[in-house]
Amino acid sequence: MNIRKIAELAGVSTATVSYVLNGTKNVTADKKKRVMEVVSKYGYQTNSIAKSLRVKRTDNIGVLVEDIRGFSVPAIINGISERAGENGYRILLNDLQMLESLFNKYDQITQHKDRINAAISLLLYGARVDAVIYVGMFDRDITGIINAIDKPLVIAYSTASETAVRSVTYDNENISCEAIKYLFNQGHRRIAVITGLSRTFPARARMKGVLRAFKEAGYEPDASLILNGDWEYAAGYSRGSELVDMKDPPTAIFAMNDLMAAGTMDAISDAGLNVPKDISVVGFDNREIAAYLRPKLTTVDIDLKGIGLAAAQTVIDMLRNRDLTTTPKKTVIPCKMVLRNTVATINFSKGAL
């Protein structure tokens, strides 16, 4: 079936069929009806390849992901997919499969520059997509990685400081500040933090939030309570053990991700202490495991779907040429805490301060 046969069957021209199908021009009710009857009778659908060739638009958004197995990626795609679908766009997915090669090498993406750009150019200049969303596995600046292109590009989860590139991430700093303030409000004063790999962006941003919380609460952080981790379970365990073994241990520990929080909780248990009665713990990420730790982990939830939604919206706005000058270069999605069972309230009267 094609538009010519539909036209013949309905006794009109192909132009008319096109007009009624796309609503591009007024067509008399009679002809419109005839066309629609034939169309539905044969279940005709426009050949979108031919349409694309003609209108130079594919209605496809290329989604380039560093690795679909990254814990944050599926939920982001979920958001992209929803918003794209609502607006008549399809998703062309390209998985770079960098999970193994990027493990613990958060900033060594430069080595993959060529592959990434080749994938983008294949997508773009093969005329297969109208725009691309690059979904990072890590929250870091990938400035300089993606070559300038003449179609809309937005980076999700990662960022880039180039002015030409829009990105959408989440608010590391404010939520970290909030997490610490929450601990203050629960009566904690000796608060330890186990950081992520200290050179990484989220580790620094989260630390900024932590420090701000202390400042605003009017307390001086105890430097001996700030320990370097590396995002992995094992670091959480060993740093947690150190903390527990101190002569004056903290009453609460903020681990900068759930994996380290899990390690810390295990270290606390293994020392014969109880979470949260003896030591409270808060994590970051709200991975699936957070809900299955014992007790269930209080942590911060990243609105991944929201990131995907916003990324898709940005790209669609760019495609439709909405006034982009008002759109901020960098969209920051707020996070929120999910309160579960690893934080205890300290009885102020006890003099724990």
Add this chain to the structure above:
Amino acid sequence: MNIRKIAELAGVSTATVSYVLNGTKNVTADKKKRVMEVVSKYGYQTNSIAKSLRVKRTDNIGVLVEDIRGFSVPAIINGISERAGENGYRILLNDLQMLESLFNKYDQITQHKDRINAAISLLLYGARVDAVIYVGMFDRDITGIINAIDKPLVIAYSTASETAVRSVTYDNENISCEAIKYLFNQGHRRIAVITGLSRTFPARARMKGVLRAFKEAGYEPDASLILNGDWEYAAGYSRGSELVDMKDPPTAIFAMNDLMAAGTMDAISDAGLNVPKDISVVGFDNREIAAYLRPKLTTVDIDLKGIGLAAAQTVIDMLRNRDLTTTPKKTVIPCKMVLRNTVATINFSKGAL
């Protein structure tokens, strides 16, 4: 840039450019060189939309997923994506977003029949893909859901009994048999099982394997030790508690998924008993949480990437018209156990039998 300009610049015809780019005909070395030079100078890439229109082939595989957030889905896509890429195919992803609507309603997919078929027909008859892979969130028979289509279709993770439809799943029965035999080999005789929702396919298939293991080992299963669960954590906890409270409790429990295994482990701990010293536990799925439970859960790993690889391979074989008559209608990927720390070896001399 297009093929005509390349042709002009190289001083040849468009046909010649096409011949060298596609290797479809012999071209003299001289002309070939001239063409390649112009092509690389301008970074020309074939407009694949125009090519598709002409050759009536898109080199796109439509991947329709019930929900990308399902725990098994990303790894399957990873496999599909890898095999597709190796063979020059792209992935057009369509996320049906049925996570919420399908939660705990494993077999109520019939209600979504229209939406599913609309998505397929949009993909297919909009001439946007050459074939489709349907990725289920659950391991169950979806016969009758997908209308017959005239292009290759393979179902991954779910199955269909229609002869026309190929599917690839994993081996519930054999691995369940193996899991129980493993427990026997570790000296266990009083083995309990907490099933999944008993009407679901994997619950029945896994039970079949369990029963076969008992039979082949020459033991009669104790019916009071076979308890119905529903795949959720809470059921694992309550069934686990019942088991623990028995006058003659089991020495090992096979929970039919990791979520229930987690619940069971917690019930055991809460009863003041130790996993695995007092009671061993084995799960199923090898979700991320399995590696973070304490102790780490011994479970069965489903080769999800392998399912994706096989699904893509099947579809590609069909597209290339390999001899499909020899391809089995249903491909079953074997599973393997991942041995961690929740199973103890029982000292036979103790007379535990």
Add this chain to the structure above:
DNA sequence: ATGAAAGCGCTAACAC
């Protein structure tokens, strides 16, 4: 309001 026809960029049949 409607239709004829050009043309999007490509491949491949056909002629030389």
Add this chain to the structure above:
DNA sequence: GTGTTAGCGCTTTCAT
């Protein structure tokens, strides 16, 4: 070995 050209299915300009 190489070039000319028709035509894939559609949208849209232009004429009526």
